[in-house]
Every structure is written in C-alpha cells, then in structure tokens.
Amino acid sequence: MVHFDLGNISSGPKDYYDILIVGGGPAGLTAAIYAGRAGLTAAVFEKALEGGAVTQTHIVENWPGFTRIEGSELGEKFAEHARSFGAELVTAEVTKITYDNEYKYVHLDNGKVVKGKALVYATGAVPRQLNVPGEKEFRGKGVTYCAACDGYLFSGKDVVVVGGGDSACDEAHFLAKMVKSITIVQNLPYLTAAKVLQDRLFSNKNVKVVYNSLVKEIRGKDKVEEVVVVNNETGEETVIKAEGVFIYVGLVPKSDLLKDIVEVDKFGYIKTNENMETNIPGIYAIGDVRVKNLRQIVTAAADGAIAVEHAAKKYF
C-alpha cells in the first residue's frame, strides 16, 4: 500500500516563542500540544522527521487507544495533533543552545537564532554502536541501524540482526517478510524481548538465533560478506554469511548540546527533578534523553506534559 505522508512540512521560524522545543519525537510533540492548550506559543525544531524514533518503528502496540498502529502513522498523528494546537514545526537542526538571564536561544544550522522564555530539550537517544572492527567501515555498505529505512534494500538476502530486546525482535519480524534469512546474534542465553514479540518473531520460518554470542568482526571486500561471532562460553568462533547487519543493542542519549550546560549522569543522560527541570531554571529535559527507568512513547509523552505544565505556571 502506497502512502502519502505529510510529516515533515514546516514553515520558517519567527524570532520568538514562549516555549522552544528541541526535537520532534513523542516527548517534544506532546510538550507542544500542552503549550498550545496553555495558550503559549511553541516551536518544535526537528532535524529529521516529526514523530522521532516512532517513525522508524515498525509497529507500536502499547500506546493506549490503539491495539496496533504503524509507527510512521502514529508519528504523523502526533505531528498533526501538535500543529492543530498552533505549534510551529520547524525543519532544522539545532547546533547550539545558549541562555542569559531573560531568554534561552537555539541556534539553527541555517544560521538563524530563535529565542524563547523556556527551553524543552527532547532530542531522544540514538542507536548504540557495537564498536567492533568493520562496523564503521561498512556503514552504508551493509551495516545499518534502521530496518524501516533500509530493509527493502536487502530483499532476498541473508542478514544478521544483533540484539535480543524488544526493538531487535520487532524489527527482525518486519525484516523476515522480505529477506531470505535472519540470524539473530544475542549475547545472553535467551531473548529479553516481550513474549508476544518473541512468539510473533518465531512464526517466521526463516529466523534463527545464535545465543551466548558476541559479534567480533564484520568482514567483506567492498561490502559486508560475513559476520564473525564468538561464543562467550566456549570461545568458539563461527562465521555467518550475510550481506546485511542490523544493529539493535540499546541507545545512547543525544545530550551533546546540553551536557556542558546542565548536569548529566555518567552515561550522558540529563538529570532532572520531578518537574523535568534541569539544574538551570527554565531548561527542561524530557523523553529518552533524561535519566529515567522506562524509555517508551507513553513515558516520553508524560514527560512533555509535566514539563510544559510546570513552565506555564512558573514562567508565564
């Protein structure tokens, strides 16, 4: 089925907004909805596509109200909802954040600077790398972190999926329909994904799992040809022939723009209080980028609501 999506349409930013929101994932877009409802002006700066990580998620089954919805559709609904409350969605990468006593400033990659009273940082987290030989070298030559983006390019080929969590299993299930075979490489003796996701994954005949194993190296001539894995109990090495390697081994916070300004933990996640405010008044951090126990769409959305509600009372 061919879709025609309107996710990334934006207009140029004005000079000032009450609330500046960096990152247009579920956290940032919910913040925008709450800003609109509170009668505040808000701009969401997004460098890729409104909807954030959700837009590259195959299927979402734990967002209340939808037993099952495609990630890209949910992302688009979030954006539409934020727009309907007057939020400005701006396609631009924020490259720097500064502040003085009165305002916060976002510096955009097209050279513009926009100021606001409060700043909500919602940049999410990005896929963690394996840091093994060949990973960097073959990026875009077989190594990828986005099944939604690149899956079709591996139609009929043998691929490896690294990781055994929710994301790995869901994305492997998505890939199973188009690729020839999938070998999942998991470091533990079992998968950690939710049971429903595992059951669904194993309904595909072309999926197998190599447990207790770590990827040691990704090899090939011009592009990926094989993946070397080591059994972490026996030390035995196995070579798996594959043209694609999809890596889903967790996340790292995208806190680079704030990590020298506000407090972060040793992994780089931003510390906040229960109002989502950082140690700098008027700078909030929400969603996957902050220190928290559960990184999901619902919790990201909740953070957005809490932050803006607090800012609206305290600063306006």
Added chain:
Amino acid sequence: MALLSAKDREYLTDLFSKEMENKVKLIYFGDSKENCEYCELEVQILDELQELSDKIIVERYNVNDHKDLVEKYEVEMVPALILTLEDGEDRGVRFYGLPSGHEFGTLVQDITTFGKGAKPDLSPNTIEKLKEIDTPVRISVFVTPTCPYCPRAVLTAHNFALINPLIKAEMIEANEFFELSNEFGVSSVPHIVINRNPNTFFIGAYPEAQYLEEVLKAIK
C-alpha cells in the same frame, strides 16, 4: 479512490493558500504502465495536488513523444518530476520515482518554496559558498519512502540547486530504480552521490554546513 484523505486535502488547501504567492509548474514525464510501474500513481497524485490550488500547474508528457522536452530537462528515467516557476526555466530540482511516503512531504515543501519565489532558507554563508561553485554539480539523493532521515537530505540538495544554476539535485527512489541503486552500492539511505561518481558519496542527513562541506569536498 483518492490518494489523499479529505483531511489532508483540507490541510494542504489551507497551506497552499497561505504560503503560495507565485505559480509553480510541476513538469511530469512518464510512460505506459508496462514500462513504468508507478507512473499511473504519480499522475493521480499530481492531479489531486493540482486541484488544491490554482497556483499549481501540472504539465504531463510521455517521454517517447516529447524528445525536445526530454532533452531540455535532461530526463533520464521515469517517472520524472521537475519543479519550476511559471516560466518553466529548469532550476535543477527533480524527483525520479514516486514521491510517496515521507517524500510526499518533501514535494509539498518544495512546492511552497517555489511558491515563495524559489528562495530557500539557507544561511548567508552557505549561499555565498554555493554561489562560488563554478563547475557543474549533480547531487543524487537515494531514498526509500519509509526513511525518516531522507526528506531533509533531499530538501537540502534541492535548496542548494536553487542557489546556483550549475547545481542539479535529484531524489532517486532506491527501490524503484533498483539497478541504479545497486550500481552505486546503495544499502543505507539517504545515500548521497555527487556527480554520479560511485566513489564520491556520503550517507545520512547532515546539517546544512556539513552537507555543504561534503559536497565541496567531493567536487574538489
């Protein structure tokens, strides 16, 4: 059945009426169904777009019947879509393959940019450096419709093209033009090739300044 929902049509009608000052021409080249799987759909989506604003003019040509225009706009494959102002002057903005999925937003964004006089929102520094380019540059952005990072990579390329007539920027749908994608070793999108040289490419949606740097590095 319409491709755009009533709600999307309403949204776009409003957007175009607010944002468009100039007329925009969408020049489409296609072929019969046997030769072009997606041409029919593209014709349909263009028809639906045209209905939403009197500022949008769609011209449709069969590649086999209009050699002069094919040559003028350097059309290589179909479906092809070239965006211009009302005068029809080629500004280097192209789509090869159906602009569906997230790329539909790219097309809409391009239409409004042309509607505002084809003056893209780039930093003065970028504009200055783009103007200094004095050799032909061709930016080919390979995409898939489901890739969230791709629209930005295409838009940046298209905006670059609007600054300097020597720059041509094309979206290429990687699934539709599978052989070409293979030729360039595309396995992760957006995959951006400069001057159709398989060795000068970069992968990913870069911010404006780095994007420009990559382009400049490739043409050195």
